[in-house]
Amino acid sequence: MTHRDSVTLPAPQMEIDHIGLSFGGVRALLSVTFNIYPGTIQAIIGPNGAGKTSLLNCISGLYRPQQGQIRFEGRNIIGMPPHQIARLGIARSFQNIELFRHMTVVDNLMLGRHIHMRSGIFSGGLYWGRAQREEVEHRAFVEQVIDLLEIQSIRKKMVGALSYGLQKRVELGRALAMNPRLLLLDEPMAGMNTEEKEDMARFILDINEEYGTTIVLIEHDMGVVMDISDRVAVLEFGQLIAYGTPAEVRSDPKVIDAYLGREHAMPRM
Amino acid sequence: MQSGTFHTTYASDVSLRPYWPQRIRIVIVLALALIFPWFADRYWLNLANTIAIAAIGAIGLNILVGYTGQISIGHGGFLAVGAYTAGMMAVHLGAPMWITIPVASLFTAAVGAFFGLPSLRLKGLYLAIATLASQEIIIWVLTHGKLLGIGESLSLPRASNNLFGLPLDRLGNNDFAFYWVCLVALILTVIFVSNLFRTRAGRAFVAIRDQDIAAQVIGVDLFRYKLLAFATSSFFAGLAGALTAHYRGIISWERFTIDTSILFLAMIIIGGLGSVSGSIYGAAFMTLLPAFLSNLARALSDVVPNINSYLPYMQQGAFGLAIILFLIFEPEGIVKMWRNIKDYFRLWPFSY
Numbered sequence: 001m002t003h004r005d006s007v008t009l010p011a012p013q014m015e016i017d018h019i020g021l022s023f024g025g026v027r028a029l030l031s032v033t034f035n036i037y038p039g040t041i042q043a044i045i046g047p048n049g050a051g052k053t054s055l056l057n058c059i060s061g062l063y064r065p066q067q068g069q070i071r072f073e074g075r076n077i078i079g080m081p082p083h084q085i086a087r088l089g090i091a092r093s094f095q096n097i098e099l100f101r102h103m104t105v106v107d108n109l110m111l112g113r114h115i116h117m118r119s120g121i122f123s124g125g126l127y128w129g130r131a132q133r134e135e136v137e138h139r140a141f142v143e144q145v146i147d148l149l150e151i152q153s154i155r156k157k158m159v160g161a162l163s164y165g166l167q168k169r170v171e172l173g174r175a176l177a178m179n180p181r182l183l184l185l186d187e188p189m190a191g192m193n194t195e196e197k198e199d200m201a202r203f204i205l206d207i208n209e210e211y212g213t214t215i216v217l218i219e220h221d222m223g224v225v226m227d228i229s230d231r232v233a234v235l236e237f238g239q240l241i242a243y244g245t246p247a248e249v250r251s252d253p254k255v256i257d258a259y260l261g262r263e264h265a266m267p268r269m
Numbered sequence: 270m271q272s273g274t275f276h277t278t279y280a281s282d283v284s285l286r287p288y289w290p291q292r293i294r295i296v297i298v299l300a301l302a303l304i305f306p307w308f309a310d311r312y313w314l315n316l317a318n319t320i321a322i323a324a325i326g327a328i329g330l331n332i333l334v335g336y337t338g339q340i341s342i343g344h345g346g347f348l349a350v351g352a353y354t355a356g357m358m359a360v361h362l363g364a365p366m367w368i369t370i371p372v373a374s375l376f377t378a379a380v381g382a383f384f385g386l387p388s389l390r391l392k393g394l395y396l397a398i399a400t401l402a403s404q405e406i407i408i409w410v411l412t413h414g415k416l417l418g419i420g421e422s423l424s425l426p427r428a429s430n431n432l433f434g435l436p437l438d439r440l441g442n443n444d445f446a447f448y449w450v451c452l453v454a455l456i457l458t459v460i461f462v463s464n465l466f467r468t469r470a471g472r473a474f475v476a477i478r479d480q481d482i483a484a485q486v487i488g489v490d491l492f493r494y495k496l497l498a499f500a501t502s503s504f505f506a507g508l509a510g511a512l513t514a515h516y517r518g519i520i521s522w523e524r525f526t527i528d529t530s531i532l533f534l535a536m537i538i539i540g541g542l543g544s545v546s547g548s549i550y551g552a553a554f555m556t557l558l559p560a561f562l563s564n565l566a567r568a569l570s571d572v573v574p575n576i577n578s579y580l581p582y583m584q585q586g587a588f589g590l591a592i593i594l595f596l597i598f599e600p601e602g603i604v605k606m607w608r609n610i611k612d613y614f615r616l617w618p619f620s621y
Contacts, residue, residue, distance in 0.1 A: 060486050086488035100479035102543070103472070110469075111476050115488035117469045121501055124468030125461035131468050132280075139279040178487060 013038040013073060013182060013214055014059070020067030021054055021238075028054040029065065030238045036182070041208050041215045043225040046235035047258060052218045053095060055235070056184050060092050061085040072182070087115050091180035093171045095187045095218075101160035105170050108159055109145055112177025113138040142177055148210070149173050149203055165196045169203070176207060183207065185217040189224060197221065201228055226250065234258065285463055306448045314444035316560055321451035322512050323552035325458050327536040328545055329505025334534070335542035336466060337498040338478030339388050343400035345529030346384075346407035347503045351377040351510025352520045353411060359429035359515070366450075366515045367432050373511035374504050380407075381503020382496045389492055404530055411522040422521035423514075430515055447516045454512060455549075458505060462545050465501075474498050475543075535588065539595045541602030550603040558591065559584045 012035035021029040029051045036042055044052045057063040059070055061082035069076045077085055100108050119131035146152055149169050175183055189197045201224055207213050219225050226246040234242040234255050242252040249255055276282035286292050330344045354373035358364040384403035388396050412421055430437040440446035465471040473494045476484035485491055514520045540551020562584050566576045599606055
């Protein structure tokens with residue numbers, strides 16, 4: 001994996017600019033500022049409760065931060081409803097799987113095509129002309145995603161009946177079916193065994209390389225994070241305490257403090 | 270040797286009835302439906318028409334409750350809007366039914382979308398109470414409607430039962446003629462709704478039911494689709510109401526009270542939530558059950574005198590009992606029982 005030199009960085013795809021979010025008296029995010037560069041894989045790490053998921057929720061429009069701006073390709077997206085943010089090309093998966101459990105895998109992925117389709121109640125009900133053509137066209141795209149994620153054998157299964165690891169994969173597939181420019185993954189490998197984690201890491205790298213999709217992932221497995229990310233942002237108690245390449249972040253004393261505790265970082269005599 | 274059905278195109282893979290036994294079954298059911306009225310007397314034709322109209326209404330309610338997950342106990346009110354719109358057009362404008370029925374359905378869709386506005390803020394039981402309010406508001410308007418020129422009851426001119434210039438009387442008696450109208454309306458409803466739920470908008474409805482937050486994040490506009498669900502659901506309620514108005518010839522608000530709303534909810538729960546065929550089974554069950562009980566009572570009237578005076582209580586008790594038994598033993602409804610039977614025979618003689 002090539003880590004990009006900080007001198008020759010391209011224009012950022014997303015600028016997270018002094019984001020502040022609080023719930024009543026609880027301050028979840030404090031003036032968080034960093035950039036996300038196109039075509040990279042960026043990780044957000046930090047201890048539990050650091051505000052990682054809150055930050056993703058701000059990006060996808062589920063939370064509305066009180067301060068700051070989030071600019072996607074130059075445009076401020078704070079205040080836009082989630083479905084419009086999705087239309088800009090931002091997709092995400094959730095920490096606790098949020099699939100449509102009573103639908104098949106194919107239907108879940110077809111819902112990922114929702115923003116690219118046009119047919120409405122009337123044309124859909126008549127199933128004539130455009131609606132019919134659209135179903136077949138977008139099904140072909142969905143099949144590409146099914147091939148990429150190697151879930152051919154379960155395409156007609158009800159999602160609720162699948163194992164946890166497969167559900168995580170289907171959820172990634174649904175986000176991917178949106179053909180996003182920015183893909184936000186909230187703990188895509190949580191609760192997986194080593195083999196499943198390796199599969200998932202491979203899929204993430206494949207997506208990044210084949211489609212050129214920018215990927216932001218929250219992950220606790222440091223081995224995976226350091227291996228596949230181009231840049232890492234570290235949050236603690238709602239504040240950004242470090243941001244840089246994996247090597248920079250790994251040797252940052254503040255990060256060592258946050259993860260290992262101060263005493264361990266002090267020289268012992 | 271080919272050991273299964275293999276699809277070679279996506280178009281064949283997404284077809285509604287991919288297997289030949291299913292197609293043959295459809296043909297048989299349609300053939301029976303075409304033969305039925307020539308042999309049935311008016312009593313059975315009346316039951317069949319009642320079932321068909323109830324099935325259209327139940328499919329409408331299922332779009333909202335079963336597919337989109339928005340609980341509504343205001344369906345009776347929307348049936349009333351359809352019935353009164355058609356009735357007033359027939360009475361005051363002398364409009365024929367082929368105009369009144371589509372207009373009433375569209376108007377009811379608009380009213381439904383309006384009363385669906387609270388669904389943007391409310392979920393579950395809270396929404397149910399808001400729809401209860403819409404039910405009561407509609408009935409209040411009908412009973413105090415002199416201000417708006419609505420009578421409490423309407424009697425439709427016979428001449429309004431006219432399809433594109435063809436008076437329905439020409440086809441035969443009222444029950445026989447309306448059998449065809451109701452059958453065509455039901456078939457069109459079934460086709461439309463089945464198609465709807467294999468395309469984009471229908472999938473968005475189901476997404477809202479299963480996971481509304483995820484639905485938003487993949488780009489489903491909750492505001493728009495919840496209102497569309499209310500509108501589509503109410504469209505079919507309006508259709509059922511308008512058909513009722515023309516078929517019965519007389520309408521009054523008592524036919525559309527909260528009891529009716531709950532009856533329709535019972536139909537889709539017993540038939541199967543989120544299923545078009547389940548809505549039809551539920552409508553048939555809830556229509557045939559009281560008919561069966563009154564026939565039973567007539568048969569027993571020699572043995573048990575006065576049984577007819579208990580009949581209304583027996584019917585209500587049977588409704589309650591049926592709902593409780595279904596909730597306990599087959600919460601997924603008749604449609605699931607039917608599927609179990611089919612699975613049993615498909616795997617026969619093996620039990621796995």
